[in-house]
Amino acid sequence: xxxxxxxxxxxxxxxxxxxxxxxxxxxxxxxxxxxxxxxxxxxxxxxxxxxxxxxxxxxxxxxxxxxxxxxxxxxxxxxxxxxxxxxxxxxxxxxxxxxxxxxxxxxxxxxxxxxxxxxxxxxxxxxxxxxxxxxxxxxxxxxxxxxxxxxxxxxxxxxxxxxxxxxxxxxxxxxxxxxxxxxxxxxxxxxxxxxxxxxxxxxxxxxxxxxxxxxxxxxxxxxxxxxxxxxxxxxxxxxxxxxxxxxxxxxxxxxxxxxxxxxxxxxxxxxxxxxxxxxxxxxxxxxxxxxxxxxxxxxxxxxxxxxxxxxxxxxxxxxxxxxxxxxxxxxxxxxxxxxxxxxxxxxxxxxxxxxxxxxxxxxxxxxxxxxxxxxxxxxxxxxxxxxxxxxxxxxxxxxxxxxxxxxxxxxxxxxxxxxxxxxxxxxxxxxxxxxxxxxxxxxxxxxxxxxxxxxxxxxxxxxxxxxxxxxxxxxxxxxxxxxxxxxxxxxxxxxxxxxxxxxxxxxxxxxxxxxxxxxxxxxxxxxxx
Numbered sequence: 334x335x336x337x338x339x340x341x342x343x344x345x346x347x348x349x350x351x352x353x354x355x356x357x358x359x360x361x362x363x364x365x366x367x368x369x370x371x372x373x374x375x376x377x378x379x380x381x382x383x384x385x386x387x388x389x390x391x392x393x394x395x396x397x398x399x400x401x402x403x404x405x406x407x408x409x410x411x412x413x414x415x416x417x418x419x420x421x422x423x424x425x426x427x428x429x430x431x432x433x434x435x436x437x438x439x440x441x442x443x444x445x446x447x448x449x450x451x452x453x454x455x456x457x458x459x460x461x462x463x464x465x466x467x468x469x470x471x472x473x474x475x476x477x478x479x480x481x482x483x484x485x486x487x488x489x490x491x492x493x494x495x496x497x498x499x500x501x502x503x504x505x506x507x508x509x510x511x512x513x514x515x516x517x518x519x520x521x522x523x524x525x526x527x528x529x530x531x532x533x534x535x536x537x538x539x540x541x542x543x544x545x546x547x548x549x550x551x552x553x554x555x556x557x558x559x560x561x562x563x564x565x566x567x568x569x570x571x572x573x574x575x576x577x578x579x580x581x582x583x584x585x586x587x588x589x590x591x592x593x594x595x596x597x598x599x600x601x602x603x604x605x606x607x608x609x610x611x612x613x614x615x616x617x618x619x620x621x622x623x624x625x626x627x628x629x630x631x632x633x634x635x636x637x638x639x640x641x642x643x644x645x646x647x648x649x650x651x652x653x654x655x656x657x658x659x660x661x662x663x664x665x666x667x668x669x670x671x672x673x674x675x676x677x678x679x680x681x682x683x684x685x686x687x688x689x690x691x692x693x694x695x696x697x698x699x700x701x702x703x704x705x706x707x708x709x710x711x712x713x714x715x716x717x718x719x720x721x722x723x724x725x726x727x728x729x730x731x732x733x734x735x736x737x738x739x740x741x742x743x744x745x746x747x748x749x750x751x752x753x754x755x756x757x758x759x760x761x762x763x764x765x766x767x768x769x770x771x772x773x774x775x776x777x778x779x780x781x782x783x784x785x786x787x788x789x790x791x792x793x794x795x796x797x798x799x800x801x802x803x804x805x806x807x808x809x810x811x812x813x814x815x816x817x818x819x820x821x822x823x824x825x826x827x828x829x830x831x832x833x834x835x836x837x838x839x840x841x842x843x844x845x846x847x848x849x850x851x852x853x854x855x856x857x858x859x860x861x862x
Contacts, residue, residue, distance in 0.1 A: 386408050392408050395412070395416075399413060409428070411428050412428055412431035442457045442459075444459035449461075474495075477500040478500055486504065491513075522582075523594045535573055535637075539566045544580060557583050563577070573603065573604050573636035575602075581595050646703075655735065661712070663697075670745055671750050672747060687717045689729065696731070698711065710735040711733065714731055715730045717730070725749040841856055
């Protein structure tokens with residue numbers, strides 16, 4: 334048994350030595366044989382109770398390396414052909430990090446003439462240069478002229494000459510050009526004026542830059558030119574993109590039409606910001622690209638623009654139509670809205686609660702535009718609901734209609750309240766007393782100064798002061814809005830038309846105490862209405 338085990342061990346060692354030598358000299362060519370040897374080695378070592386770590390995932394060799402088992406259950410790693418180790422290498426790191434060798438860069442690759450080396454993973458390829466093709470291991474020149482792979486003008490007007498790796502084109506005698514386009518010098522030719530290619534911005538005018546027809550001397554035949562312009566360049570550059578304008582020159586001989594020359598002009602149309610583009614002075618452009626509606630925002634697109642209606646507006650036939658209802662606003666906003674009737678000298682004004690609130694003072698109707706401004710709306714009092722119990726209360730039903738026909742309705746509760754002017758006068762007296770008390774010291778100084786002047790000046794100053802006070806009070810009654818008897822100015826209450834009537838009535842009674850009531854009523858009506 335010991336002798337048998339000794340032979341098995343020696344046999345495994347000899348196989349490992351053979352594998353090492355075989356990989357070192359013929360690693361790429363005999364990979365299949367190596368795998369068979371690995372399998373055989375494994376079976377023998379397994380029989381001898383030694384595990385082969387080169388099978389499965391029991392080793393740390395790189396995927397581009399060979400794993401070589403030894404006789405004691407270990408293994409070594411070696412990079413495959415076309416790969417090499419990276420960094421400092423010893424037995425513990427060899428074959429663990431194998432990278433591709435760039436044979437083209439190191440010069441290890443051998444390629445034939447007229448080819449280019451191209452590195453591949455673990456190897457390299459030799460690609461024939463342009464104008465050459467592979468024949469066996471060599472790259473042979475392609476005869477483009479013989480194979481028809483050239484782009485010279487037809488052989489009737491041009492000569493194609495093959496060269497090593499390429500070819501040349503040359504116009505024949507009687508023709509002119511670069512060999513790829515040849516014109517007959519004995520016939521009319523066409524040349525373009527202006528830029529070619531031509532670059533325009535969107536909606537630039539497209540003017541024909543022009544052309545020249547070069548006719549030989551004594552050319553008897555009739556010549557005509559046909560120009561084809563794409564519809565996108567009709568008068569204006571109407572769309573972004575690349576376009577071609579073709580010019581064809583025909584010769585008419587013996588009733589036959591023959592094309593004798595053909596050229597093209599390349600036109601590139603670039604985008605433009607049409608939201609800021611000024612076309613106000615060109616009526617034709619305004620028809621093609623009108624400005625956006627005042628209720629729309631201009632949005633720039635990749636090659637054009639779009640008009641997007643503001644919130645509350647709907648686009649119909651290119652116009653933004655208002656779909657927002659108007660606003661009905663009270664001044665001030667009250668619930669209920671209070672109307673005041675005044676009681677002066679036992680005379681009480683009666684307010685008709687069925688009449689509408691004064692437009693523009695107590696109630697407003699308007700439409701809010703996108704810029705925040707207001708546009709007046711039509712306001713109507715549709716109906717009035719009277720309170721059957723309280724004759725001081727009612728409900729008004731208003732309807733507002735804006736210019737677009739949108740309607741908004743609002744119910745407003747009305748309450749009539751009475752106020753006594755005598756109470757207001759008492760407040761004025763209290764204020765007057767307050768002023769007298771706080772300015773007493775100031776008045777004493779003024780009086781002292783006045784006593785030092787002449788008696789006439791003193792009397793004059795009192796007269797002027799009295800007149801000024803009267804004028805001030807009168808001015809407050811004449812031009813003060815929303816006041817009643819100066820009291821509403823002090824109390825900051827909101828007046829109605831009846832307040833103005835009572836104010837004038839009070840004023841006339843104070844300064845014309847002998848006037849009869851009928852004259853005062855007539856004068857008040859004339860003043861107010």
